[in-house]
Amino acid sequence: MKKLLLSLALGVAVIGASAQTSAKPVGGSGPMISVDKEAHDYGNIPQGANGTCEFTVTNTGDAPLIITQCQGSCGCTVPKCDTAPIMPGAKSAITVKYDTNRVGAINKSVTITSNATNAPSKIVTIKGNVDAAPSTPTSPVKEASPMAPVEKH
Numbered sequence: 001m002k003k004l005l006l007s008l009a010l011g012v013a014v015i016g017a018s019a020q021t022s023a024k025p026v027g028g029s030g031p032m033i034s035v036d037k038e039a040h041d042y043g044n045i046p047q048g049a050n051g052t053c054e055f056t057v058t059n060t061g062d063a064p065l066i067i068t069q070c071q072g073s074c075g076c077t078v079p080k081c082d083t084a085p086i087m088p089g090a091k092s093a094i095t096v097k098y099d100t101n102r103v104g105a106i107n108k109s110v111t112i113t114s115n116a117t118n119a120p121s122k123i124v125t126i127k128g129n130v131d132a133a134p135s136t137p138t139s140p141v142k143e144a145s146p147m148a149p150v151e152k153h
Contacts, residue, residue: 031088032061033116035124040096042106042128051098055110055124059086061117069113070094077108077126096126103132 036056045051059065064085072079076099086092096110106129112122 030061030117031059031063031065031086031115032118033065033112033114033122034058034060035112035122037124039125039127042098042126042130044129044131045100046131047100047103047133049100049130051100053096053098053126055094055096056091057081057086057094057112058091059088062088064088065114065116067092067094067112067114069111071111071113072096073109073111075099076102077110079110079112081112094124098126100130103130105129 034057036058040053040055042051042053057065057067064087066085067081067083070079070081078097078099079094080097081094082092084092094110094112098106098108105127107125107127109123109125112124114120114122116122
């Protein structure tokens with residue numbers, strides 16, 4: 001009798017545990033962040049060009065995703081993100097502006113901080129090269145003709 005009760009109790013426990021695991025929604029528990037690309041490559045761009053790019057964030061979880069902060073790795077990289085909750089399945093854009101007046105290689109990062117259960121701190125990067133603007137040739141300076149000496153009488 002004890003074995004029967006023990007077997008019955010064990011069977012109920014196993015069925016209860018499997019019912020709990022199958023009740024979880026597929027795709028996650030809580031908000032989850034997904035970004036359309038890990039990096040944006042500007043390639044070679046001229047000095048003073050438009051240094052704006054965009055990353056698309058999708059909430060692949062089952063609860064609202066809240067982005068609390070977007071932080072550039074330096075003052076030349078300025079991200080802009082919406083802090084309104086992103087509902088499950090919805091998307092939001094993060095715009096990054098790089099200061100293209102700085103000539104040379106671009107290799108910067110943006111940290112996206114959120115309540116995502118899969119990546120509370122997500123890092124995306126921007127890269128490329130800013131080519132110096134061509135220097136305008138200076139026109140030769142015309143030399144003034146020397147004045148003829150004034151004769152004294």
